[in-house]
Amino acid sequence: MTVKEIVEILEGKIIYGEDYLDREVYKACGSDMMSDVLAFVKEQAVLLTGLVNPQVVRTAEMMDIQCIVFVRGKSPDMGIIDLAEEREIVLIKTDLEMFTSCGRLYSHGLRGGSGE
Amino acid sequence: MEEVRLHYDVNAYDFTCAGEASGKLKRSLKNLGFNSAVIRNVAIAVYEAEINMVIHAEGGVIDAIITPDCITVILADHGPGIPDIELAMKEGYSTAPENVRALGFGAGMGLPNIKKYTDEMNIDTVIGVGTTITLKVYNK
Numbered sequence: 001m002t003v004k005e006i007v008e009i010l011e012g013k014i015i016y017g018e019d020y021l022d023r024e025v026y027k028a029c030g031s032d033m034m035s036d037v038l039a040f041v042k043e044q045a046v047l048l049t050g051l052v053n054p055q056v057v058r059t060a061e062m063m064d065i066q067c068i069v070f071v072r073g074k075s076p077d078m079g080i081i082d083l084a085e086e087r088e089i090v091l092i093k094t095d096l097e098m099f100t101s102c103g104r105l106y107s108h109g110l111r112g113g114s115g116e
Numbered sequence: 117m118e119e120v121r122l123h124y125d126v127n128a129y130d131f132t133c134a135g136e137a138s139g140k141l142k143r144s145l146k147n148l149g150f151n152s153a154v155i156r157n158v159a160i161a162v163y164e165a166e167i168n169m170v171i172h173a174e175g176g177v178i179d180a181i182i183t184p185d186c187i188t189v190i191l192a193d194h195g196p197g198i199p200d201i202e203l204a205m206k207e208g209y210s211t212a213p214e215n216v217r218a219l220g221f222g223a224g225m226g227l228p229n230i231k232k233y234t235d236e237m238n239i240d241t242v243i244g245v246g247t248t249i250t251l252k253v254y255n256k
Contacts, residue, residue, distance in 0.1 A: 032220060033220055033221075033223045033225075034220035034221055035164070035220070035221055035222075035223040035224075035225035035226060035229060036223055036225060038160050038163070038164060038225065038229050039225055039228075039229055039232070041156065041160075049220075051219075051220045053131075053132075053219055053220065054132050054135075055131070055134065055135060055167075055219060055220055055221070056220065058134070058135035058138070058139060058163065059135075059163075059220075061135075061139055061142070061159075062135070062138060062139075062142065062156065062159040062160050062163045063156065063160065064152065064156055079132070087139075
């Protein structure tokens with residue numbers, strides 16, 4: 001699934017990363033706890049979270065996660081956007097809730113780290 | 117590649133910058149040509165340890181000793197020490213305050229995650245003096 005498809009499926013908006021719309025993601029994880037995200041490595045994953053702070057971007061950086069979706073209409077501040085830009089990590093926001101966002105991506109074929 | 121030594125300072129109570137040192141170390145390892153799995157293992161483990169330093173101790177220092185075969189990272193703080201290491205190693209056990217949980221940490225996965233992503237981990241802790249964590253990831 002591409003970044004562009006994620007934006008469409010979640011009726012979202014790109015905050016940073018217009019140049020990376022064709023970037024492919026193969027796995028997804030949804031969590032507000034960054035330590036839980038750090039517990040399982042997923043190749044080329046998208047992270048969905050309702051948490052908005054710089055550690056979300058740093059967690060993505062350590063995990064080689066290249067796309068973050070902020071759910072529930074949350075918006076990152078400039079500090080977070082700058083951090084993502086330096087690391088070339090795509091930021092998307094959607095008004096959908098976490099459950100709905102994950103459900104929509106799942107029903108379009110995206111899977112979690114275990115592949116289930 | 118000869119032995120490379122890197123040093124980073126971690127500031128106390130600066131949650132915004134927590135992870136800065138881990139990010140720099142990650143980029144250095146990339147420049148040195150290590151494979152992405154090895155780099156990620158080091159980055160995740162050091163990041164968790166760096167977060168711990170900011171949450172529980174008053175900052176600290178990180179030293180990395182890098183050879184072609186092995187990446188060793190020593191994280192030393194002057195925090196309160198860990199009273200019961202066995203308990204602290206249990207997944208889900210956390211003493212982090214509520215404000216830290218609100219930031220997405222304190223799930224009790226820090227030390228278990230460090231162990232999971234490293235080949236060797238040693239914790240040297242003295243109550244009231246500080247904690248030194250030494251971790252090793254072999255270049256495979």
